[in-house]
Amino acid sequence: SQQGEEDPQALSIQEGENATMNCSYKTSINNLQWYRQNSGRGLVHLILIRSNEREKHSGRLRVTLDTSKKSSSLLITASRAADTASYFCATEPPPIQGAQKLVFGQGTRLTINP
Amino acid sequence: KAGVTQTPRYLIKTRGQQVTLSCSPISGHRSVSWYQQTPGQGLQFLFEYFSETQRNKGNFPGRFSGRQFSNSRSEMNVSTLELGDSALYLCASSLGQKAAEFFGPGTRLTVL
Numbered sequence: 001s002q003q004g005e006e007d008p009q010a011l012s013i014q015e016g017e018n019a020t021m022n023c024s025y026k027t028s029i030n031n032l033q034w035y036r037q038n039s040g041r042g043l044v045h046l047i048l049i050r051s052n053e054r055e056k057h058s059g060r061l062r063v064t065l066d067t068s069k070k071s072s073s074l075l076i077t078a079s080r081a082a083d084t085a086s087y088f089c090a091t092e093p094p095p096i097q098g099a100q101k102l103v104f105g106q107g108t109r110l111t112i113n114p
Numbered sequence: 115k116a117g118v119t120q121t122p123r124y125l126i127k128t129r130g131q132q133v134t135l136s137c138s139p140i141s142g143h144r145s146v147s148w149y150q151q152t153p154g155q156g157l158q159f160l161f162e163y164f165s166e167t168q169r170n171k172g173n174f175p176g177r178f179s180g181r182q183f184s185n186s187r188s189e190m191n192v193s194t195l196e197l198g199d200s201a202l203y204l205c206a207s208s209l210g211q212k213a214a215e216f217f218g219p220g221t222r223l224t225v226l
Binding site: 092 | 157220
């Protein structure tokens with residue numbers, strides 16, 4: 001079962017604009033990770049944010065985490081055509097909660113129009 | 115450092131056959147996890163191995179099994195293949211719990 005809900009399911013913007021994707025989850029977590037996937041290929045790790053962190057940056061990426069609302073957002077600034085991909089959030093629950101290693105959302109399909 | 119590698123990249127099998135997929139983790143990573151990705155169910159966790167021991171297991175039937183060797187390389191096996199097993203199978207490695215998971219390119223399995 002998927003813990004995460006991602007919003008929107010699809011997003012289409014013009015090159016140079018910013019893209020924001022949101023992720024909500026249901027249980028407590030150790031960390032939350034964001035991934036990018038180009039069609040049918042493997043997942044590329046973008047950023048990991050721990051449960052005691054509120055914000056993290058990596059290049060043009062900014063991730064926030066609000067554990068009280070069980071939500072996270074990924075902001076991509078100054079988007080490029082190469083950013084076109086599906087983006088997934090994945091949560092790692094504390095081990096006492098059971099069997100899942102990473103629980104994924106259903107993803108946001110981002111299209112950058114030139 | 116070389117990334118996670120998976121072999122084969124593509125595989126076509128028929129119903130009832132079995133299949134073995136292989137994964138080599140990033141050097142130094144002792145945790146290897148497997149995931150199944152389908153259009154309908156998305157990304158689902160299969161199992162995790164750490165130091166040759168299965169540490170976690172997802173909600174999949176017993177036809178799905180795996181193992182890990184002393185060099186951290188891992189294999190997963192699917193027996194008595196069904197049409198619904200057609201999927202992209204992804205392997206990921208990490209240093210352990212609370213660490214970033216890095217994924218391989220996947221094996222695309224088609225069951226006819």
